[in-house]
Every structure is written in C-alpha cells, then in structure tokens.
C-alpha cells in the first residue's frame with residue numbers, strides 16, 4: 176500500500192508539472208505573423224509593400240517594413256509567408272437580408288416556416304465569411320433570425336461573420352408596395368404604435384433601426400429618430416428622391432438605395448454626415464424589380480462560375496431604365512465627391528458573391544478602387560459604431576483581415592483571388608465542407 180501511495184504521489188507530482196507546463200504555454204497568447212505581404216490599410220493611405228503584420232491573440236500589434244525574423248526559442252508563433260500577397264481589412268456587406276431570395280424561384284418566401292428560413296440564413300452568412308465578408312449589416316429580417324445568428328456567431332457556436340442587426344423594419348401599415356406582406360416588417364401607424372414597435376425591436380436586442388421611409392409622416396419619423404437616438408441606436412431609411420430628403424432633414428444617419436435623390440439632398444447629407452448605401456446591383460425601380468425575378472431565373476447561375484455570373488449580372492443591371500441607371504451612377508460619384516460616406520451593400524443573395532459584385536459595381540459607377548474598398552471596410556465600421564476596433568488595418572485594432580493574391584487597386588476583381596480570411600485573429604477554414612450543394616443549386620434552381 177505504501178509503495179502504491181508513493182507511486183500515486185509521484186504520478187500526481189509529474190501530472191502537476193506537466194499541466195503547469197501546458198498552462199505556462201497557454202498563458203502567452205498565440206502570435207500570428209503575416210510576412211512578405213503588401214498592406215492596403217483602407218485608411219486611404221497608399222499601400223505598404225514588403226511588410227510584416229503581427230497579430231497577438233486577436234489584436235494587430237505591429238505593422239512594420241521587412242520580413243519577419245523569428246528569435247531562437249520563440250514559442251507560440253505561427254508565421255504565414257504570404258509571398259507578396261495583399262492584406263486588407265475584412266470586407267463588409269452593409270445591406271443584407273439573410274433569408275431573402277431574389278429570384279424566389281420556388282415561391283418559398285410567402286409560406287416558408289421560420290426554421291428552414293433560419294437554416295438558409297445561417298448558411299448564407301457563413302458562405303459570405305468564406306468569400307471574405309467578416310461583417311454584415313442586416314437591414315430587415317423575419318422573426319429576428321439576424322439576432323439569433325449574431326449571438327450564435329459571437330458565442331462561437333459556429334464560425335461566422337460579425338452581425339449588426341436591425342430586426343424588423345418599422346413600416347406604416349400600408350407597407351412596401353413592392354413587397355407586400357414581407358415578413359421582415361413590423362407595421363405601425365402614428366407615434367404611439369411606432370414607439371411600441373420600436374420597443375419590441377429594442378427588447379429583442381437590435382443594434383440599429385431600419386425604417387421604410389416613403390409613407391412615414393413627419394411626426395412618425397421624428398418619434399422613431401428621437402427614441403432610437405435616445406437608446407444610442409442609429410437609424411437608416413429605405414428611401415429615395417423626396418422621401419430621402421425628408422429623412423435626411425429629420426435626422427436619419429443613413430439612406431438605403433437613395434434612388435433619384437437631388438443635388439440638394441446630396442449637399443445636405445454631406446453637411447449632416449448622413450451615409451449613403453446605394454445598393455447598385457439592385458432595387459433601382461419598380462420596373463427593374465418586376466423584371467428581375469423572371470430574368471435572373473433564366474440565367475441559370477452556377478456557383479462554379481462566379482466571374483461569369485458577375486458579368487451577366489453587370490450586363491443585366493446596365494439594362495435598367497437608362498434614365499434611372501445613369502442618374503444613380505451620377506449620384507454615387509457626386510455624393511462621394513461632396514464628402515458623403517458611401518457604403519457597399521448588395522441587398523441580394525448569395526451575399527458573398529453579390530457583395531463582391533456590388534464593390535465592382537461601385538467602381539463601374541465611377542468611384543476609384545480605393546473609394547470602393549473604403550466603402551466596403553472603413554466606412555462600414557464607422558456606420559456600425561466600431562471604427563475604433565475594426566474597419567482598417569491599424570495597431571490595436573481587431574484582426575479581421577483578408578489576403579488576396581493580387582492588388583485590388585489595379586483591378587477591383589482581384590478581390591475574387593482570395594487566399595485567406597482571418598476573423599478575430601484566427602484563420603477561417605475556407606474549404607470546410609458545407610454540404611454537397613451550392614447555395615445557387617439549393618435555392619435558385
């Protein structure tokens with residue numbers, strides 16, 4: 176017995192030493208080093224070449240010229256030689272409806288229960304992360320699916336992008352004539368009902384407020400903005416033309432779509448610091464939306480032919496009513512020139528592919544590549560109130576990053592040459608098996 180006891184004590188002592196060793200190693204956070212790369216930090220500065228970026232835990236701790244020299248005996252370091260590739264902040268898609276389907280080929284949306292919609296929504300978000308989108312702003316979602324996925328990703332239940340959620344869109348009872356009975360809306364008339372609707376959203380845990388502006392009366396708009404701002408929540412308005420002007424005057428923080436807004440509205444937005452999310456790839460006119468479902472369904476998209484799809488969609492988008500399309504391009508360029516901060520948002524799914532396409536469309540509309548990149552990174556973090564942590568590559572910021580093989584300032588479509596994605600300082604497995612079928616095959620065929 177005594178020998179056994181001594182043996183036990185010895186074993187326990189050894190185990191104690193080993194565990195101490197393990198804890199000693201775990202105590203220092205993992206250092207992730209990206210070396211031999213170029214950095215486009217998206218602050219607007221020119222790219223830095225021949226750079227090393229050091230990430231400690233989830234934080235960018237060093238950005239310096241030259242290759243990384245590992246000190247002998249240095250532990251807990253993971254070095255990635257990027258062989259001249261380009262490092263950028265993670266991309267954002269700022270106008271997202273996770274569970275929406277356009278075209279709704281199988282006529283699912285009208286009668287689909289919440290659970291399959293929620294599953295599709297999560298798949299859509301996780302696919303977007305593996306296309307480089309580390310941030311999504313959800314501007315209207317049914318049954319608070321956006322909040323459920325946000326919390327699941329934040330808690331690490333699944334690896335997904337950061338989500339900023341609006342919950343349901345606050346809309347007068349007449350609703351959106353283009354999409355009647357859309358389950359993403361919460362109907363309210365008059366200041367009292369508006370307050371109730373907003374409180375329901377706030378109780379669910381929204382990050383900002385989305386309103387459907389065109390039919391809102393001045394007192395309704397004022398009630399929403401006052402209550403939202405009192406809760407520290409920004410307000411964004413689906414609006415264009417005259418309704419966008421009213422919304423800007425009333426004090427919204429952002430305009431979605433902004434179709435046919437006047438030069439006067441652009442000037443006012445610049446003065447008041449109102450953001451513009453022009454959603455170039457879609458939602459330009461009633462006529463355009465009516466035609467889109469039929470025509471996209473006939474195009475036979477395939478996940479394997481991303482670039483081809485992009486070209487088809489670009490060509491298609493150019494067929495919108497010329498007057499509206501031309502003015503929209505003019506609005507984007509004028510707004511950027513006046514100092515309005517532009518945001519990149521697709522309003523269409525799958526939001527990874529369409530998110531890239533929107534950034535390309537911003538360049539086709541007349542923005543520089545740098546302006547388009549900033550619209551998909553820095554400005555998004557500012558709109559979501561997290562610019563001190565995300566949106567650019569700077570010391571002490573969180574390492575949400577992408578690595579692309581070639582320079583997107585030479586050709587914006589180089590964003591498609593994605594090599595790596597880092598979320599919260601950790602590399603994302605881009606090729607993880609997500610099931611046999613692509614999103615297109617599952618829901619658009």
Ligand SMILES: [Zn+2]
Nearest residue numbers: 270272314522
């Ligand atoms: Zn939308």
